[in-house]
Amino acid sequence: MTLRARPTHLLPEVASLCRDAASAILEVYAAGASQPDWKADGTPITAADRAAHRVLVAGLRALTPEVPVISEEDAVPRRAMPGPDLYWLVDPLDGTKEFVKRTGEFTVNVALIDEGRPVLGVVQAPVTGTLWMGAEQGDTRVAARVAADGERRTLACRPLDPSHIRVAASRSHGGRLVEAIEAGAVPGAEVVRAGSSLKFCLVAEGRADLYLRDGPTMPWDTAAAHCVLACAGGAIRELDGSPLVYGDPTRRNPPFLAVADPHYDARELLRLAASG
Ligand SMILES: Nc1ncnc2c1ncn2[C@@H]1O[C@H](COP(=O)(O)O)[C@@H](OP(=O)(O)O)[C@H]1O
Numbered sequence: 001m002t003l004r005a006r007p008t009h010l011l012p013e014v015a016s017l018c019r020d021a022a023s024a025i026l027e028v029y030a031a032g033a034s035q036p037d038w039k040a041d042g043t044p045i046t047a048a049d050r051a052a053h054r055v056l057v058a059g060l061r062a063l064t065p066e067v068p069v070i071s072e073e074d075a076v077p078r079r080a081m082p083g084p085d086l087y088w089l090v091d092p093l094d095g096t097k098e099f100v101k102r103t104g105e106f107t108v109n110v111a112l113i114d115e116g117r118p119v120l121g122v123v124q125a126p127v128t129g130t131l132w133m134g135a136e137q138g139d140t141r142v143a144a145r146v147a148a149d150g151e152r153r154t155l156a157c158r159p160l161d162p163s164h165i166r167v168a169a170s171r172s173h174g175g176r177l178v179e180a181i182e183a184g185a186v187p188g189a190e191v192v193r194a195g196s197s198l199k200f201c202l203v204a205e206g207r208a209d210l211y212l213r214d215g216p217t218m219p220w221d222t223a224a225a226h227c228v229l230a231c232a233g234g235a236i237r238e239l240d241g242s243p244l245v246y247g248d249p250t251r252r253n254p255p256f257l258a259v260a261d262p263h264y265d266a267r268e269l270l271r272l273a274a275s276g
């Protein structure tokens with residue numbers, strides 16, 4: 001069977017690799033406060049990012065030698081490039097700022113991108129040990145949350161109640177629209193702040209209704225959790241309503257809105273936030 005035909009079969013092995021990467025991160029976390037280095041885009045990197053990168057890149061290369069691996073922490077200087085047709089896209093430690101601040105809100109992220117769409121995604125939260133996974137294979141989609149004790153729950157999104165909307169947003173990189181909602185521009189909406197790709201998982205689990213991102217992110221920040229939410233029945237769109245796709249993995253994502261209820265029309269919320 002070709003790789004394209006079997007993303008769901010790869011989930012257990014990718015989940016196991018993410019747990020190994022999480023262990024490498026926790027070794028650094030347990031050693032106490034880490035001093036980050038700073039990258040050209042102004043975001044931090046620590047020994048934990050590098051350790052998790054090594055585990056994931058080696059493990060994915062061994063698992064599927066024919067598929068290129070693109071990681072946030074690749075040492076080679078990046079240049080703009082179209083993504084290959086099929087590739088692994090990895091953020092070994094998303095939420096490095098949260099790691100440095102010791103909020104616990106950081107994740108390991110692995111996605112398989114096929115023709116611009118994430119078809120497999122695993123997100124692991126090292127501190128709680130919770131793992132979220134999603135994969136699509138033909139017409140079949142699976143999405144699940146696996147707790148540290150092994151308890152497994154299928155994820156399925158649900159309709160949104162417009163009179164009470166919980167909007168997940170970045171703890172450290174909130175944009176103007178998020179700030180307007182937080183200040184009360186949208187009646188019935190409240191903002192829930194969280195670090196890293198965990199925000200998509202909050203939406204997939206029903207602990208938030210939307211994730212609004214009007215600040216910068218990179219494709220490796222979003223692809224794995226995007227797949228989890230999409231496979232649970234949610235939708236991830238640019239603010240004009242078009243689907244968020246993965247072209248050049250080295251270019252920033254546009255602002256986006258991830259929703260549990262794919263039928264929800266966000267235009268009024270965005271209009272109120274923009275004029276708030
Ligand atoms: N100025 C910037 N340019 C590009 N990406 C940025 C950025 N500021 C923050 N990010 C992205 O936002 C991610 C953190 O998300 P959040 O704010 O939701 O916790 C970072 O991931 P890393 O921590 O992996 O670097 C980083 O990729």
Ligand SMILES: [Mg+2]
Pocket residue numbers: 072091093094095220221
């Ligand atoms: Mg990241």
